[in-house]
Amino acid sequence: MPHPTQSFVRNCLLSVIDAAGYAAIGPHLEPVDLPKGTVLIEAGKPFTHAHFLNTGIGSIVVSTADSRxxxxxxxxxxxLSGFGCLLGVDQCPQTTLVQVEGEGYRVAVDALRTACQQSASLRETLLRYVHVFISQTSYTALSNANQSVEGRLARWLLMCHDRVTGDDIALTHEFLSIMLAVQRPSVTTALHMIEGYGFIKARRGHITIKDREALIDFADGMYGVPEAEYRRLIGPFG
Structure with missing residues (x-):
């Protein structure tokens, strides 16, 4: 299978690097389908590949020995997944999996590290993404500490909406409960409340965003700063 040209890829990081940077990484990109539930990185296991998504959503989950x-x-x-390999580490304590199915490219860790050594554009772009992701996790901590379940759900739905095409998001109550660290009845209550305000339409396994601006207001300042930092340092989401 021929390697994808830069104009063909939909991953934003691969799209914004310069031609020399893409020439360094492009030959190592392997197209992959990413079904829901696919484990990209297993906690405590050495990194083998990083994944650049074109579509779909990946989730980074931390767990305890008693399955919380x-x-x-x-x-x-x-x-991308597996960016810890860019920081000189070989594994991490979190699991990365696909929560909304999609497709993209995988690249072997050693090949990615070599490409970053060859291209300043690639290296700097990916490290800027690491910075933005740290900003995202800091706002997740802020949201978890200060918001109601409904507010946290609003922020997370906006983040998912940024990463899908259209207004429909395929999400289950089970995964929503993991995201919010609450029991499934609390997820149901939060969804009903936000739906009652007219911001979303919820049905089994799917949520449709109906009023994004109202949802942003409801998120009460917890959404938008990491997203703006991405646009400032890297570019639009696509």
Whole structure:
């Protein structure tokens, strides 16, 4: 299969690097389908590949020995998985999995590191993304500490909306409960409340965004800063 040209890829990081940077990474990109639930990185296991998504949403989840879990960050076509390999580490304590199916490219860790050594554009762009992701996780901590379940859900729905095409998001109550670190009945209550305000339409396995601006207002300042930082340092989401 021929390697994808830069004009063909939909991943924002691969789109914004210069031609020399893409020439360094492009030959190592392997197209992959990413079904829902695919584990991209297993906690405590060595990194083998990084993944650049074109579509879909990845989720980074931390868990305890007694199976308590919470999502700490998400990424889609604006980012990549496994960026810890860029920081000189070989594994991490979080699991990365696909929460909304999609497709993209994978690249072996050693090939990615070599490409970054060859291209300042690629290296600097990916490290800027690491900075933005840290900003996202800091706002997740802020939201978890200060917002109601409904406010946290509003922020997270906006983040997912940024990473899909259209207004429909395929999400289950089970995964929403992991994201919010609450029981499923609390997820149902939060969805009903936000739906009652007219911001969303919820049905089994799907949520449709109906009034994005109202949802931003409801998120009460917890959404938007990391997203603006991405646009400032890297570019639009796509």
């Amino acid at each position: 879990r919470v999502e700490v960050g998400i990424f889609g076509r604006e980012g």
